[in-house]
Amino acid sequence: MTKVRSTVYESFRQRFPESARLAAEAGQVVPRVVTHDARHLDPFPLYMSHALGSHKWDVDGNEYIDYAGGHGSLFLGHSHPDIVRAVQAQMERGTHYGFSHEREVRWAELIVRLVPCADRVEFTMSGTESVMLALRIARGYTGRTKIIKFQEHFHGWYDQVCHALAYPYEQPSTLGLDDGQLASVAVLPPNRIAPVREALEGGDVAAVILEPGGARGGFLPVDREYLQQLREETAKAGTVLIFDEVITGFRYSPGGAQQYFGVTPDLSTFGKIVGGGLPSGAVGGRAEVMEVLEYGRLGEKGRPGRVSHTGTFNANPLAAAAGVVMLEHVATGLPHQRANQTAATLRGKMNGVLDELDVSGRVFGDCSMLHLLLAPPDRCPPLTAEGLIPSDWPLEYLADNKGVVSTHLKRALLLEGVDVLSDHGWVSAAHDEDDVEETARAFRRALQRLLAEDLVFLRS
Numbered sequence: 014m015t016k017v018r019s020t021v022y023e024s025f026r027q028r029f030p031e032s033a034r035l036a037a038e039a040g041q042v043v044p045r046v047v048t049h050d051a052r053h054l055d056p057f058p059l060y061m062s063h064a065l066g067s068h069k070w071d072v073d074g075n076e077y078i079d080y081a082g083g084h085g086s087l088f089l090g091h092s093h094p095d096i097v098r099a100v101q102a103q104m105e106r107g108t109h110y111g112f113s114h115e116r117e118v119r120w121a122e123l124i125v126r127l128v129p130c131a132d133r134v135e136f137t138m139s140g141t142e143s144v145m146l147a148l149r150i151a152r153g154y155t156g157r158t159k160i161i162k163f164q165e166h167f168h169g170w171y172d173q174v175c176h177a178l179a180y181p182y183e184q185p186s187t188l189g190l191d192d193g194q195l196a197s198v199a200v201l202p203p204n205r206i207a208p209v210r211e212a213l214e215g216g217d218v219a220a221v222i223l224e225p226g227g228a229r230g231g232f233l234p235v236d237r238e239y240l241q242q243l244r245e246e247t248a249k250a251g252t253v254l255i256f257d258e259v260i261t262g263f264r265y266s267p268g269g270a271q272q273y274f275g276v277t278p279d280l281s282t283f284g285k286i287v288g289g290g291l292p293s294g295a296v297g298g299r300a301e302v303m304e305v306l307e308y309g310r311l312g313e314k315g316r317p318g319r320v321s322h323t324g325t326f327n328a329n330p331l332a333a334a335a336g337v338v339m340l341e342h343v344a345t346g347l348p349h350q351r352a353n354q355t356a357a358t359l360r361g362k363m364n365g366v367l368d369e370l371d372v373s374g375r376v377f378g379d380c381s382m383l384h385l386l387l388a389p390p391d392r393c394p395p396l397t398a399e400g401l402i403p404s405d406w407p408l409e410y411l412a413d414n415k416g417v418v419s420t421h422l423k424r425a426l427l428l429e430g431v432d433v434l435s436d437h438g439w440v441s442a443a444h445d446e447d448d449v450e451e452t453a454r455a456f457r458r459a460l461q462r463l464l465a466e467d468l469v470f471l472r473s
């Protein structure tokens with residue numbers, strides 16, 4: 014299973030000469046060659062030239078059905094004509110006014126209309142920035158500093174939440190973290206209310222933050238009942254409950270995971286879909302909490318009276334133009350119907366391929382998510398009635414999955430014309446029945462390549 018220089022590896026190396034050339038050039042100026050850790054691939058990443066709808070093309074002329082989906086931001090697919098038109102029109106009217114503009118108001122109004130917790134909205138430039146701001150708002154509102162996050166729950170690359178991302182959790186996930194800052198962050202196991210209750214007892218916790226669909230984009234689900242319990246416990250403790258909806262927002266339903274699960278947090282962070290595929294982010298929240306951003310608040314004893322927030326490109330006109338069009342589509346609920354149906358069919362067909370080839374693995378996910386698990390039989394749980402991994406499945410059992418899926422399977426799938434990101438994929442409203450059929454066939458061919466080299470686990 015640790016074999017690296019396999020035939021798939023060699024085929025990969027030979028198939029993409031232009032990508033290999035660009036990667037070599039990049040290596041002279043970009044330290045890790047890629048520009049996001051999730052895009053790293055041995056022996057080299059692929060370089061894309063263009064994309065449309067559910068497909069994209071690389072610089073060697075190969076075509077892919079794309080489930081990397083702009084890291085989940087392209088809910089309508091690549092270059093949706095309405096978004097292209099809106100962005101082109103805005104481009105001619107200027108890209109930054111150093112002042113406010115009408116579209117930012119419309120954009121915020123749409124978020125308020127769609128998202129249950131959002132009485133007020135503040136724009137940022139990324140999901141990570143939204144998390145940074147939400148934590149600052151929570152601390153400003155409560156006057157407390159401590160934060161609770163959960164093992165495996167991902168919130169971007171902000172130092173304060175950038176740990177316990179992979180088993181073993183005690184090990185720092187990156188060099189360069191400031192231990193002093195980490196002292197105010199408590200990491201707890203997910204899906205167990207007792208440790209949260211205990212941690213909240215001191216009355217010193219500013220915020221509890223989590224991915225409401227479950228860790229790693231919903232790979233490890235949370236129970237609806239747990240979300241409800243978190244809501245009750247945080248409300249009792251005067252702690253701000255933050256749903257990080259950077260992935261689930263506008264995807265699980267027009268109002269995100271909070272509408273889908275029927276649990277309303279105090280604050281929500283957004284990125285990805287909110288900007289219609291352009292760089293952006295937002296924090297939405299309860300009026301009483303968001304008030305800490307307002308001007309004219311007087312601080313006590315020489316302390317600032319408000320939470321400040323800057324950012325050159327906050328609510329920039331291009332992202333606003335794309336974001337408004339995206340959210341108008343989201344508001345109809347139609348992209349969800351289509352993407353969810355397509356994803357359910359695709360998950361079923363891919364699981365059928367696993368059955369047929371006797372490969373130990375699962376394809377699962379909520380709504381339009383596609384999660385891929387390839388693990389030995391004793392580490393591959395039966396799926397729940399909702400088609401998910403059981404929420405109490407031991408997290409350490411999943412430790413090796415990312416490695417297997419994002420190296421061996423990723424290379425084999427690319428050779429067969431399909432792209433996923435890490436161990437998941439995002440189905441968009443642009444994917445259709447032909448994509449589903451061809452993806453299932455490509456998945457079969459990719460697994461056959463891996464089986465031939467003993468790179469996947471058999472069930473028996």
Ligand SMILES: Cc1ncc(COP(=O)(O)O)c(C=O)c1O
Pocket residue numbers: 084139140141142144167168169170224230257258259260284285
């Ligand atoms: C749940 C979650 N929060 C935050 C982030 C960070 O967003 P960004 O990459 O836009 O900074 C991500 C990114 O994937 C995410 O999945």
